[in-house]
Amino acid sequence: MMIPKRSIAIVDDDGRVLESLANLLSSFGYHPRPFTSALDLLAADILPQVCCVITDREMPLMNGLELLAHIKRSEFPVPVIIITGKPSEDTELFYANQGAAGFLRKPLDWDSLYCLLQRWC
Incomplete structure (x- = not known):
């Protein structure tokens, strides 16, 4: 099956976040892949x-930073945006140094997300 070019993969272990992001991305004209x-x-x-991956930072088995590292080493190093709802000392600079295309805290600022997506998709 052919996936549209403006497809964005969303990875989050919280179904509510997946549904919310999928609806938002659809309203922006993207094709979400949750x-x-x-x-x-x-x-x-x-x-x-996919033109981009949006992933939660904290997930079981493989977290967002581990996924980012895996994607960077892959044959298809697409941009990865990290999102997190956990307060921590991590900053946007920390995630940029890890190779992330962007970093947003939950609840997400939809305008900031849209601006990031415009760079990559």
Whole structure:
């Protein structure tokens, strides 16, 4: 099956976040591809067909930073935007140094997300 070019993979273990982001991305004109885990995303083998990945920082089995590192090493190093709802000392500079295309705290600022997506998709 061919996936539209403006497809964005969303990875979050919280179904409410997945649904909310998918609805938002659809309203922006993108084609969301939701996944409940990083491993599910990788198993789907769609990295060559997405323009960006939005992933939660904290998830079981493989967290967002581990997914970012995996994607950077892959044959298809698409941009990765990290989102998190956990307060921490991590900053945008920290995530940029890890290779993230962007970093946003939950609840997400929709305008900031849209601006990031305009750079990559």
